[in-house]
Amino acid sequence: MLFYNLIIRDLKLAFYSSTNFLLAASFLILILVLIPFVFNASPDSFTLLFSGFIWIAIALSILLTLDRVFNSDYEDGNLEIILISQFPIELIVCAKFISHWISNCIPIIIAIPIAGLLFNISLSDNLYIVVNIIAGSPGMVFIGAAISALTLGSKRASLYKTIIVIPLYIPFMIFGVNQESSLVLLGLSMISFIFSLFTSTYSLHLYAE
Amino acid sequence: MTNKLEINDLECIRNEKSIFQNLTFKVESSQTILITGKNGSGKTSLLRIIAGxxxxxxxxxxxxxxxxxxxxxxxxxxxxxxxxxSLKENLTVQQNIELWQYLYQTTIDIDQITGPLNIKSFLDKDVSSLSDGQRKRVSLSRLTISQSKVWLLDEPLVYLDADKVKLLGSLIDKHNKDGGMTIYSSNTKNNLDYNKLINMDNYALL
Amino acid sequence: MYLKIPNHFINIIQAWIPILSLLTLATFSVGLYFALFNSPPDYLQGDSMRIMYVHVPAAWFALASYSFLSFSCIAWFVFRNPNFNLFAKSIAPIGAVFTIIALVTGSIWGKPTWGTWWAWDARLTSMLVLFFLYAAYIMTWQAIANKELAAKISATLGIIGFINIPIIKFSVDWWNTLHQPATISKLSAPSIHISMLTPLMIMTFAYLLFLITLFLIRFKIEILEQKISRAKNI
Incomplete structure (x- = not known):
């Protein structure tokens, strides 16, 4: 099955260039480490602000890794091999989404309890945050991947991609910091999956030329 | 079983402009087609159209x-x-080949891949340390990973010296003997054997 | 993809531009006279609410322009007539400027009303997001060198933005009810008195004329630019 093979291949690629696996998670922790330096507040208020910090850090880490979904394969030509394989492009895109989520968001999810320790977050609060992230982060990855597919051809894509992606992340941010809205996040992820699938498929058709 | 690839009255349109037109030819099993022509005459476009x-x-x-x-x-x-x-710069040649095997969904013996183009000696090196000719050979070694009937090679001879061109020639001969066909584009004098020559200048609208 | 606009059409546009410009100027003078001198001050906000006559039409047309942009993009996908893409491309910078006008006047209005320049009110925030949607659309045309490709990508983005606006509006509203109780309801006066409605309508009409004039100017420029680049290519 190419679907499975493609996921394994992307995970291996991330694993071989071992920084890839750790990049998003370590970036996330580094952003969080900066926060106590710029806020002259008591540790208690960090606890209040923690889930907000986490969501901003996640958005930035996902943005940082977007170049690896399609761009690197597009630039070195591996995308050509993938595209003329016997497999429908929609499924290729799905495989890319899944492998990118696994290789970036799972390390993030593992890193969050550790970050929680630094900010003295209780276990149940940590659990809520992790549940929300599991519900919301796939949608953010899908949207980011779709926009990076859409902007494959532009020279300064990584800069101007940010301007397109961040407004699309606003709903995730708003619902992400609310503990009871993991179902809304799940819904947002599903909507963004459908839209990202169409957008990515369409863009790959365009850029194959 | 013999295979047949027919191109009938092809016209290529890029950016609202017609690149070439009235192109008709036929390729059968065991044939090699050479596509030549000036820069911008549509060699790459033709191969990419055929590839889909x-x-x-x-x-x-x-x-x-x-x-x-x-x-x-x-x-x-x-x-x-x-x-x-199609090479990842920060990985070794062997790792690159392993990733390709996932994409082609086959796992064949590494010797079968490295043998024909003699790339075994730098299997463990990072791609970033290879010369352009070595990269080209690694890239062409993809041909051996899985069976396919039609090979479409865009400028395969660039960076290859005479004896490496010969190696590629024997690889293509073997492929054609097994019933495959090869279409490649080239602009150099030092070409492989071919059965048919398509000069794109005759079809190009420059 | 051949342009289906005959040359004499450009001449017609050319002839209308000065007429519309004069009309715009005239309507603005009348509208501003009514808005600034010939209408009562608000009993709560006093004279500061007069900025509404500049702010509200700008916000309306900023949104309307984006709808026009998105529908042009959809129409381009359906009919594949490049003129639709030129419509979208022409309206984008105008819509962006209207958004800026709405944002700036909104925060000037906010200073006496809320006491701050910016209050993270749901409407202002959505307006800010709208500005970024416009920016993304405009940047796409510049970031992608191949114009045929840029046309397709920007049209896709225009539609994505259109889907996104209600989602953002909904979530920002929801967020607003959570964090910002009632302070804003002062702004959305339930009913508007007729003496204020007249200047508002005249100003809206002036803005509409202004929008059409600017649009025709931009559209003419886009057509000419396309003709130049086609001439270069042949």
Whole structure:
């Protein structure tokens, strides 16, 4: 099955260039480490602000890794091999989404309890945050991947991609910091999956030329 | 079984401009076609149309009388080696080959892949440390990873010296003997054997 | 993709531009006279609410322009007539400027009303997001060198933005009810008195004329630019 093979291949690629696996998670922790330096507040208020910090850090880490979904394969030509394989492009895109989520968001999810320790977050609060992230982060990855597919051809894509992606992340941010809205996040992820699938498929058709 | 690739009255349109037109030729099993022509005459475009990447064309491309669609999803018997090497710079050659095996969904013995183009000696090196000729050979070694009936090679001879061209020639001969066909583009004097020559300058609208 | 606009059409546009410009100027003078001198001050906000006559039409047309942009993009996908893409491309910078006008006047209005320049009110925030949607659309045309490709990508983005606006509006509203109780309801006066409605309508009409004039100017420029680049290519 190419679907499975493609996921394994992307995970291996991330694993071989071992920084890839750790990049998003370590970036996330580094952003969080900066926060106590710029806020002259008591540790208690960090606890209040923690889930907000986490969501901003996640958005930035996902943005940082977007170049690896399609761009690197597009630039070195591996995308050509993938595209003329016997497999429908929609499924290729799905495989890319899944492998990118696994290789970036799972390390993030593992890193969050550790970050929680630094900010003295209780276990149940940590659990809520992790549940929300599991519900919301796939949608953010899908949207980011779709926009990076859409902007494959532009020279300064990584800069101007940010301007397109961040407004699309606003709903995730708003619902992400609310503990009871993991179902809304799940819904947002599903909507963004459908839209990202169409957008990515369409863009790959365009850029194959 | 013999295979047949027919190109009928092909016209390629890029950016609202016609690149070439009235191109008609036929390839059968065991044949090698050389495509030549000036820069911008549409050599790469022709190969990419046949491979299924470019869909904006007029005319017909038939493989065994079946029409080719986007990305060849129905046939998938094509292997395209373009001008991009499809190599990950920060990985070793062996790791690159391993990743390709996932994409082609086969695991064959590494000797079968490294043998024909003699790339075994730098299997453990990082791609970033290879010369352009070595990269080209690694890139071409993709041809051996899985079976496919049609090879489409875009400028395969660039960076290769005479004895490496010979190695590629024998690889193509073996492929053609097994019933495959090869279409490659080239602009150098030092070419492989071919059965038919298509000079794109005769069709190009410059 | 051939342009289906005959040359004499450009001449017609050319002839209308000065007429519309004069009309715009005239309507603005009348509208501003009514808005600034010939209408009562608000009993709560006093004279500061007069900025509404500049702010509200700008916000309306900023949104309307984006709808026009998105529908042009959809129409381009359906009919594949490049003129639709030129419509979208022409309206984008105008819509962006209207958004800026709405944002700036909104925060000037906010200073006496809320006591701050910016209050993270749901409407202002959505307006800010709208500005970024415009910016993304405009940047796409510049970031992608191949114009045929840029046309397709920007049209896709225009539609994505259109899907996104209600989602953002909904979530920002929801967020607003959570964090910002009632302070804003002062702004959305339930009913508007007729003496204020007249200047508002005249100003809206002036803005509409202004929008059409600017649009025709931009559209003419886009057509000419396309003709130049086609001439270069042949």
């Amino acid at each position: 990447f470019i869909v904006n064309y007029k005319g017909e491309i038939l493989f065994n009388s079946k029409k080719i669609n986007d990305f060849n999803k129905l046939i998938a018997d094509f292997k395209f080696v373009g001008q991009k090497n």
